[in-house]
Amino acid sequence: MKTVIDAHNIKKIYNPETVPVVAVNNVHLHLERGEFTALVGPSGSGKTTLLNLIGGLDKPDNGSVIINGVDITRLSANKLIDFRLHNIGFVFQSFNLIPVLSARENVELIMQLQHVKKAEINVRVTSLFRQIGLEDKMDVRPAQLSGGQQQRIAVARALASRPQFILADEPTANLDTKSADNLLDIMAKLNKEENMTFIFSTHDQRVIERARRVVTLVDGQIHTDSSPVSVHADYPVTA
Amino acid sequence: MWFRLAWKNLWRNKHRTSITTAAIFFAVILSIAASSLQDGVFDNFIKNMVSYYTGYIQIHQQGYWDHQVLDNGMLRNEQYETRIRGQKNITAMAPRIESYALASFKDLTKGCMVVGIHPEEENKITGLQKKVIAGDYFDHNGGNTVILSEGLAERFSLQVKDTIYLISQGYHGALAAGKYLIRGFVSFGSPELNDQLLFMPLKTAQEFYAAPDLVTSYVLGLKFDKTLESTVSNLRQISGDTYEVMSWKELLPDVDQHIKMDKGSMYIILGILYLLICFGIFGTMLMMMVERRYEVGMLVAIGMKKGILAMLFLTESIFTVIIGSVTGLLCSIPLVYYLKEHPIRIGGEMAETYKRFNFEPVFPASTDPSIFITQGLIVLGIGLVLSLYPVITVFKIDPVKAMKK
Numbered sequence: 001m002k003t004v005i006d007a008h009n010i011k012k013i014y015n016p017e018t019v020p021v022v023a024v025n026n027v028h029l030h031l032e033r034g035e036f037t038a039l040v041g042p043s044g045s046g047k048t049t050l051l052n053l054i055g056g057l058d059k060p061d062n063g064s065v066i067i068n069g070v071d072i073t074r075l076s077a078n079k080l081i082d083f084r085l086h087n088i089g090f091v092f093q094s095f096n097l098i099p100v101l102s103a104r105e106n107v108e109l110i111m112q113l114q115h116v117k118k119a120e121i122n123v124r125v126t127s128l129f130r131q132i133g134l135e136d137k138m139d140v141r142p143a144q145l146s147g148g149q150q151q152r153i154a155v156a157r158a159l160a161s162r163p164q165f166i167l168a169d170e171p172t173a174n175l176d177t178k179s180a181d182n183l184l185d186i187m188a189k190l191n192k193e194e195n196m197t198f199i200f201s202t203h204d205q206r207v208i209e210r211a212r213r214v215v216t217l218v219d220g221q222i223h224t225d226s227s228p229v230s231v232h233a234d235y236p237v238t239a
Numbered sequence: 240m241w242f243r244l245a246w247k248n249l250w251r252n253k254h255r256t257s258i259t260t261a262a263i264f265f266a267v268i269l270s271i272a273a274s275s276l277q278d279g280v281f282d283n284f285i286k287n288m289v290s291y292y293t294g295y296i297q298i299h300q301q302g303y304w305d306h307q308v309l310d311n312g313m314l315r316n317e318q319y320e321t322r323i324r325g326q327k328n329i330t331a332m333a334p335r336i337e338s339y340a341l342a343s344f345k346d347l348t349k350g351c352m353v354v355g356i357h358p359e360e361e362n363k364i365t366g367l368q369k370k371v372i373a374g375d376y377f378d379h380n381g382g383n384t385v386i387l388s389e390g391l392a393e394r395f396s397l398q399v400k401d402t403i404y405l406i407s408q409g410y411h412g413a414l415a416a417g418k419y420l421i422r423g424f425v426s427f428g429s430p431e432l433n434d435q436l437l438f439m440p441l442k443t444a445q446e447f448y449a450a451p452d453l454v455t456s457y458v459l460g461l462k463f464d465k466t467l468e469s470t471v472s473n474l475r476q477i478s479g480d481t482y483e484v485m486s487w488k489e490l491l492p493d494v495d496q497h498i499k500m501d502k503g504s505m506y507i508i509l510g511i512l513y514l515l516i517c518f519g520i521f522g523t524m525l526m527m528m529v530e531r532r533y534e535v536g537m538l539v540a541i542g543m544k545k546g547i548l549a550m551l552f553l554t555e556s557i558f559t560v561i562i563g564s565v566t567g568l569l570c571s572i573p574l575v576y577y578l579k580e581h582p583i584r585i586g587g588e589m590a591e592t593y594k595r596f597n598f599e600p601v602f603p604a605s606t607d608p609s610i611f612i613t614q615g616l617i618v619l620g621i622g623l624v625l626s627l628y629p630v631i632t633v634f635k636i637d638p639v640k641a642m643k644k
């Protein structure tokens with residue numbers, strides 16, 4: 001198995017001078033290729049902070065984050081942007097897409113940033129839209145799509161860059177149950193068919209149940225790290 | 240790629256784009272109109288003032304201005320005159336001989352200023368012919384005839400065709416005396432001139448003063464007041480120490496002072512206008528950055544380099560600024576030309592004053608191309624400098640903070 005993420009002893013303190021908040025406290029997290037991992041925990045437990053650290057959006061005060069053999073905590077701001085472009089796929093809770101671009105252009109954009117050849121982009125975009133089941137919505141602007149459809153396109157965009165893993169912070173938080181199920185179906189399918197690694201945070205019990213591994217954070221520390229069943233028994237998840 | 244994105248972004252919020260473009264559009268039009276009116280009004284004022292009597296530039300024998308007597312006059316020098324006339328921007332060169340005399344009619348005697356003029360050249364500069372209110376202007380030989388200013392004529396209760404006697408001291412102390420047929424009357428707005436001027440043809444005056452070929456000044460007309468300084472310095476070079484070359488600013492220091500003060504307050508108004516323009520443009524840019532902050536954060540998060548994003552915003556703003564400036568510039572051209580052809584008319588008391596001085600009571604607009612260029616560039620410059628705001632914001636953005644709700 002290939003290690004994709006190796007976060008070692010990471011710590012993040014907000015407002016160290018005034019009112020220090022230890023958002024992530026000495027966390028070790030190790031992800032292998034092909035994992036489908038949920039990050040859960042009560043509100044304020046540090047899920048977003050941890051994902052930001054792993055995704056190279058924020059720097060830890062302590063510890064290292066090694067992705068694909070590179071310690072990203074040591075990269076300069078500019079190098080880090082480039083690293084994210086080539087190695088990490090992002091799906092945010094909402095407003096993932098540029099409103100003025102069509103669905104297809106939103107997906108193409110990331111490959112254009114990677115300087116992928118036009119012919120290759122065309123082929124890839126078509127297959128990505130087939131994978132997310134939105135071939136008929138390629139030329140539609142985000143505003144004309146449902147929240148669920150927008151999130152599926154965000155997943156397609158994340159996948160388009162051929163990242164090491166896809167990171168999603170509460171991707172279903174703004175979706176109804178059916179759309180959430182649908183999004184999870186697609187993510188699970190991509191995980192299975194392409195062996196794409198996913199790590200996502202969620203409050204949704206139904207989503208947690210679809211994960212193959214569940215990491216629970218409480219007060220910035222890893223509380224449990226196991227299969228979904230034991231988590232369920234361990235602590236009551238608030239929606 | 241970002242060019243296409245920039246283009247699409249311009250259409251994302253049509254209102255905002257059109258507000259920014261319109262702000263710049265009107266800014267250009269306003270600043271061009273304001274400064275073309277300002278320049279037009281001052282140019283016109285200067286033209287009025289100098290064509291009243293003084294001319295744009297005068298040349299005298301060195302020392303004449305401080306001590307204005309015939310003995311400080313100069314002999315006409317054809318070679319020199321030809322050189323001066325040949326200078327660019329000089330429209331006319333009128334020789335004058337000026338001195339004081341006593342005029343008498345019946346049992347009245349009064350001091351007056353006798354001015355010998357070259358009828359055609361003088362007319363090119365002061366439009367004297369238009370000021371004739373009775374009788375005629377000089378024809379080319381003129382003869383022993385004079386034209387009196389209205390006030391002087393009234394003092395003596397003179398009529399055209401009456402004869403007036405003049406007596407004075409001529410060149411080098413000679414006695415000057417003669418009788419002259421009155422050809423016509425001219426009216427000047429200013430009492431100072433209206434009560435004492437008496438014109439005669441140059442030759443006649445030279446004979447009267449026993450000073451053949453002598454003149455006290457050359458009065459020059461200029462095409463553009465803008466070229467005043469350069470023309471004066473050219474003329475000074477040509478004239479050397481023999482002659483003194485004086486611009487209207489030295490001849491009419493009060494007028495110059497007055498214009499300087501008025502211009503100062505116009506610049507303050509223009510400054511306020513620029514400030515308003517700044518706020519207008521900056522406001523829309525601020526709005527735009529607030530609206531797009533999340534999106535910029537998201538794009539940086541997924542891996543778009545800030546340099547590319549900055550280019551994107553710069554392209555957008557520059558495009559908006561240029562469209563606004565260019566259309567503003569294009570629309571201001573017909574507007575200013577219209578204002579030149581149909582100048583704003585002044586009403587009320589001010590108009591009366593203008594008319595009394597034989598000035599047309601109008602605020603003309605200047606169509607000097609440099610106004611369009613300068614004002615267009617200033618507004619364009621303001622727009623471009625403000626376009627740096629989004630760029631700076633992009634470079635300072637932190638994706639995590641920007642995406643926080």
Ligand SMILES: Nc1ncnc2c1ncn2[C@@H]1O[C@H](COP(=O)(O)OP(=O)(O)OP(=O)(O)O)[C@@H](O)[C@H]1O
Nearest residue numbers: 014015021023041042043044045046047048049050
């Ligand atoms: N920018 C910040 N400045 C100060 N404190 C912060 C900041 N961001 C987060 N925190 C604090 O850090 C802790 C962890 O926040 P985080 O957003 O990671 O939690 P979370 O698990 O994602 O919560 P939620 O489920 O509500 O999204 C919280 O106590 C939060 O108040």
Ligand SMILES: [Mg+2]
Nearest residue numbers: 047048049169
């Ligand atoms: Mg969170």
